[in-house]
Amino acid sequence: QEVIQTFTQEYDARVTLEPFSEFRIEVDARRRYVEDHSEFFKDTIGNREQLYHAVPKDFGQLDMTYSALNTLFKDSRDDIIDLFSTFEQNRVLISQRIGGGDLHADSLLAAQGFRDGYGRTQQDVLVPAFLAAYTGQDPNQVSTSVFDLLPDFNWNLTYNGLSRIPLFADLFRNFSLRHGYKSNLTINRFNTGLDYLRTVNLNGAVNELNQNFYPRLEIPELVISEGFQPLIAVDATLNNGMSFNVDYKKTRTLAMSFVANQL
DSSP: OEEEEEEEEEEEEEEEEEEETTEEEEEEEEEEEEEEEEEEEEESSSSSSSEEEEEEEEEEEEEEOOOOGGGTTOOSHHHHHHHHHHHHHHHHHHHHHHHTTOBOSSHHHHHHTOBTBBOTTOHHHHHHHHHHHHHTOOTTTSOSOGGGOOOOOEEEEEEOGGGGSHHHHTTEEEEEEEEEEEEEEEEEEEEEOHHHHHHTTTTSSBOTTTOBBOOSEEOSEEEEEEEEEEEEEEEEEETTSOEEEEEEEEEEEEEEETTTTBO
16 A cells, blocks of 8 residues: 655745835745655565555655845856856865765766766756855855755835825826845755665665766756846826836746756
């Protein structure tokens, strides 16, 4: 019989402030983590007293507010190239952090400084290297586990007080300014690696093709979406009833595939 256990952990925080009249600040943060564990109980002896726990697997998803604002405005061609180069360079530092002192079995990777089992395409190296580069963090300080990350804050600011100023009141019935930032990190699905289960008791879960460790939890894709929505917006209504709005938005989506190793 297959047994499935579900674990859900959710944080949701919202704060609304009004430091002075007509100025409203809304701040929120959230994190939702779901993990299902499944395994089969098998009677391999026939006495129904000693059950063998077979094919234990974990799978789930992670969704949280997460900021990459430090690099949002690095959007020129040169900036994009520099960010990707930083990502590539971070891999060596992350490999050294999590891999100890033994050099990689591949002589070329060893010459570059990669550690045993943690080469340039190993998932546990790629994830923190990617996060450090595209959030502007120190690769020597960034968390090496995406599942240990804490949520960042989103915000929305609204000011409606300009219509009370005499200069504006003569022209406008309503005049408001808005500014907001929204960010999100999503792993739609992660699951226990079948190659890890197959080899962990045989050769320590080492991929014989590239001498990298198989990750215990495989992450097919990690997505960060963020943006100023809006960076600045003006909503106005003239005294004659005519209304107009102008806004400027800036958004970015980063999708890192750990199957195709493609950003």
